[in-house]
Amino acid sequence: MDKMASSRKRAGDKKMARKPLTKTMLLPMNAALARDSSLSYHVALDGWRRGHGNRRIVNELTRATYMAWFLQSAGYGDAPNELFQAAECVGELALMQAHESGEEEGWSLDDESVSIFTGILALHDDQLRIAPLHQYENAERRLLAFLHGPERSPIPAPID
Template sequence: MLIPLREARPLMAGLSTELMDKMASSRKRARDKKMARKPLTKTKLLPMNAALVRDSSLSYHVALDGWRRGHGNRRMVNELTRATYMAWFLQCAGYGDAPDQLEREHVNRWGNDQDK
């Protein structure tokens, strides 16, 4: 919530000019840091290579299996969150448009239809 300047002046009257200068300079530094972001690397800009995809997929599957077995920790929650975001980004890019019949066949094939 922003306070109009004329209402803020009485609040700031008790602050020393040294403290006010320090506050202003810290805001300026924070603004400069936001503007001076590190450039993205080549690996961040290009599509993922096959080895990285396999490693990520394995990590997501191990985290899900560990979570389902009741051995969850912060790292597993982080991996599952990353997997959820990855699935969402892929679905937004059009990779999640497979018909529901494929999912049903997969579930029936592996016998995991207890959840449905």
């Protein structure tokens, strides 16, 4: 390879190279933001448990479920897939029952379902403490891509 072709190749490689991650992006999100995010999810779960559930709360806990899933997929957690599938199922059933009944709010959650979401939120709280900010932002991008895509779920179905 001649010298000119070699320098063109290197110049082309620079265009495709990623921007280096900053120290901030390599560290977990700041504690105040992590606490706010966590608190929002825990308040949603408590409201649903107390019979104040609605679509917004289901969406909030579904978001927590998917964010925890995407962060686990990046190596931050080892919860069984069934936990995520169960949480997703609880949310879908609540929305379906609300649609059939015409109830817009006042939904409640049984103890087993509370336990499922408690497990998801415990995992996600740990993830918020340890996952680098760039991984969290990548999980958010994956969540948005999923929400705008045709997939029914980002969580793989169990293998029979």
